[in-house]
Amino acid sequence: MTCKHAILHLEPSPFAELAGYEQPDAAARAAAETTSGRAPKKGKDYSIGTFPGPLVLPHDDLNYDPDSEPQTTKEWLNAETRNRLLSTTGRDTLYVAQVPKISKKVEFMRDWVIPTGHGASEDRQEAEPPPSADLFVDYLAAFYHNMPVRLLPTPLTWTQWGSSSKPSSRYRSAALPKYVGLLDSEDRCTRIRVRPPPDSAFPAQLNLDDILDMTISILPVDAYALVILVDHDIYESEDDDFCCGRAYGGSRVAVVQTARYSPVLDKRQGEQIDRSHMWPWSHCKTFVDDLCATEDVEAKPATKKQKDLSKNSAMAAAVALASAYKPVSPVQEVQALWFSRLARTVSHELGHCFGIAHCVYYACNMQGTGSMREDVRQPPFLCPVCEAKIAHAIIGELSGGHEEEKRIWVKQRCQTLGRFCKDLEHRGRESAMWRGLDAWLEERLKVL
Template identity: 45%
Template sequence: MSDGTQSCRHSTLQLETSAYAAECGFKRPPPNKRAAATTKSGRVLKTSVEEKNTAATFPGPLVLPDDELHWDPKAPAQSFRSWLHEKHRNKITSTRKTLYVAAVPNVDPGVDFMQEWTIPNLNAGKNPTKRSKLDPTSAGDVEPLDPNDLIEYLTAFYHGLPVQPFPTPLRFVPWPDDKPKHRTPNPSSPPPKHIALATPSNLTRIRLRPSPHPPFTHQLNLDDILDAAIAMLPPDAYALVLLIEHDMYESPSDDFCCGRAYGGSRVAVVSSVRYRLELDRMQGIEGGHVWPASHCGRFVDGVLAEEEGFEFERDLEVQQVGVEEESPMRAAVDAAGKVEGEESGRGVWFSRVCRTVAHELGHCFGLDHCVYYACGMQGTAGMREDVRQPPYLCLVCLAKVGYAVSTELLGGGEVEKNGYVRERYEALWKVCARWDDVGMFAGFGAWLDRRLEQMTLET
C-alpha cells in the first residue's frame, strides 16, 4: 500500500480537534458534558477518568477541510439520555433480536450487462473507450468478499445478538414492464431504465442511471434498494443489512452513495465497490494516513497547511502522545505501521466495508452521528474522510449499545453492563487477531488490548 508516506513515523498524535474546527464553527462539547453524555441521568459529579488519558484512548474528531463537521458544524449531540428517551427508537426484544446479512444479489442472464458496471475505469479521461486494468500501485484483482467474514465481525461488534445470513438468495432480474427492445444482442444497445431485485416472494423495481462521473458507468438507485430490504425483513429481525457490489446514488444531485440506513425501518444498504484499494489514488485517499495513522500530527498539519487562506500554529498541547508512551492510540498506530505495505487488497477492502456496515447498523439502534469523539458513528462527507474514521465506538455510543443489549434485552444492571463491554472487546480482539495482516485490524486489535488493560486498572 505504498504511496510515498511510509517514511512518516507518526511520532506525535492529534488528540483534540484540529485548529480548523474553530475556523468552520465547530465547538466540541467540553469534558464535563462528554462525561455527562455517557450517563442515564445526563449528569456527572466528576470526570471518572483524567481527560488526557481519555484523549489518548478516545481522541476528539479531527475536523479537517471538507469533513462532515466542516459542512455541518452545528450538528446536534445525541447523549445517552437523549437516545434513551427517543420516542421512535426501536428496542431489542426477545422475539426481534436477530441481525441479518443479505449477501450480494446474483445477476441473472437477462441482465448480465450489469456485470460490467462493477469494473472501474481508472483510465477515464485518458482513453474513455478502453476499459481500464487495475492501477499498477494497487494490490491487484481480488476475490469477492465473503459474507460469513462480515457475519463473524458483526457478531463481535454487536456482541450478544445473533447474526445470521439472510435465508434465501437474492437476484437481479429484468423488470417485467420494460419492453424487449431495451435488451438486444448488440452490446452497444442502451440498458433498460429499470431492473428488479427478486426474492422468492417479492419483486422490487430498481431504477438505473448512467453515472455522472468515473470510474463506474452506471449506478443503482439506493432508495429503491432500501424499499426491497424493507419488503424482505424477516419477522424476527432486529435489523437487516443488504450488501451491494454496484455503485449507488440516492438523489439526482448525488455523485454516489456508499450506504444508508432507515433506522426506523430497521434496514441498511451498503455498497462495497468504492472501498476497493485500486480506487484510492483516483479518490484522493492517502494510504499511509488512514485510521489509525489519520491521527498523525504531521499529517494533520500538512492537510491544514494546504488549505488556502488558512493560517494556524501547531498546538503541542493537543499532540502529546509520543513514540514511547503506551496508550491505546499509540499502540494502534504502531501496530498498523508494522503491516503497512504488506496488506492484501481484499483485506483492506473487507476492513473498510466492516466499518461502514457496523456504522449503518448503528443507525438501526437509534444512534445518531457522533460529535463527541472520533468514533465509528461519526458522519463522513466523502471517501477521504471515511477511511480516516475509527472502527471503535466511543464512550457515549458504546453506552447506548451496551444498554440496549445488556439491560433492555438481557435484563442486567450496571455490573452486567460493564461485563458486557469487556466481553464485547474480547470478542472483537479475537476477530482482529485473525486479520492481523491488515492495518485497520492490527491497529484495532492493539487498541483493544490496551483498552482492556485500562479497564482492569480502573476496577
C-alpha cells in the same frame, strides 16, 4: 520520504475552531453516557490517548455542519423512532443479506461493478472477489457482542424488468436500461431505477431508495435489523454523485455498497486517498498540520502532552502495530483493505438501526463522513457515549442487566473484537487497521 508519524494529534485540529466546531467538554461528555443525563459523581476520565476528539479537517462532515446536535444516551433512550431491543418482541437478530446474484437475463450487469478504465487491468484482478458475507457476520457478532447475527437464508437475484433491461451497448449511457429487477426467493420482483453516474466512476448506478423498499419487504419476523450488501454503485437522489450506504433505522434496514470502497479507486484524479494516513495514522500531526495549512491555518509546535501521548497511549500502540504490518501480497493487501473499509461502514449503518445518530463527541465509528477521504481517516471503535447506547440496548433491554453487567459486557466485547482482529491473519484479511484496532483494544483492556 516515508512519514514516521512521530507526533500524534489527538484533539480537534486547529482548523476546527475556524470551522466553528467546539467539542463538548468533559462534563457534558460524561453526562451524555448516562441514561439519566446526569454526570456521575465520580466522573470517568478518559485519556485523549484512548478516545481522541474528532479531527474536523477541511471538507470533513463537521466542517460543513459544526453545530450538529449531539445525541445523549438519555435522548437516544427516549427517542420515539428508536426500536427498543426487547426479548418479548422476538426481534433480536441481526441479518446480513449476501450480494444479489446476477441472472443470465442481465449478464451485462457484471460490467457495471468494474470501475471505468479498469476493465482489463491488473487492479481489476487484484480487487476481485469482493469480501465474503461470512466475514461480516463474524465481525458484527463481535462488534455487537451478544447479539445473534445470521446470513439471510433467502437469496436475492438481479433480473430484467419487463422487456426493457437489455442495453444495446455495454458502456454507452444512452443504452442503459431505465430499470432492472431485484428478485426475492418468492419470485417477487422490485423495480430498481438505473442511471449513469455523474462522475463516470462506473458504467451505471442503481437507486438506493428502490433497494431499501425491497429490503423492507423481505425483513424476517425475528430481525432486529437487516443490512444488504450491493456490489454496484448506488445513488439516493438525483442530486447525488453517489451514496456509500444508508439506513432507515425506524424500518430496521440498511444498504451498503461495496463498489466505492474498492481500493482500485484510491488513485482517481482529484479524489486520491493517502493510504499512509488512513486510521490510525490519520492522527499524525504532520498530516493534520499540512491539511490545515490549505486553509491558511498555521501549525503550532508539539506540546509536551502531545509528545508524551505519542509514545505512551492506546493510540500510540495502534500506530506502532499498524506500522509494523506487512501485506502478504498486493492481492491480499487490496482485498484486506477493501474488507476493513466495508466492515466499518456496515457496523456504522447498523448503528443507525439501533437509533444512534451521528456522533460529535469523539472520534468514533458513528461520526458522519463527508467524503471517502474522511471515511478512511475515522476509527473502527465506538466512543464511550455510543458504546453506552449499545450496551444499554443489548444488556439493559435485551438481557435485563444493570450497570455492573454493562461494565462486564464492555470488557468482554473488547476481548471478542480483539480475537476477531487476530483471527483475520489466518483468513487472509488482516490489514493495518485491524492491527491498529487490536493494539488499541489491548491497551484499553488494561484499564477496564
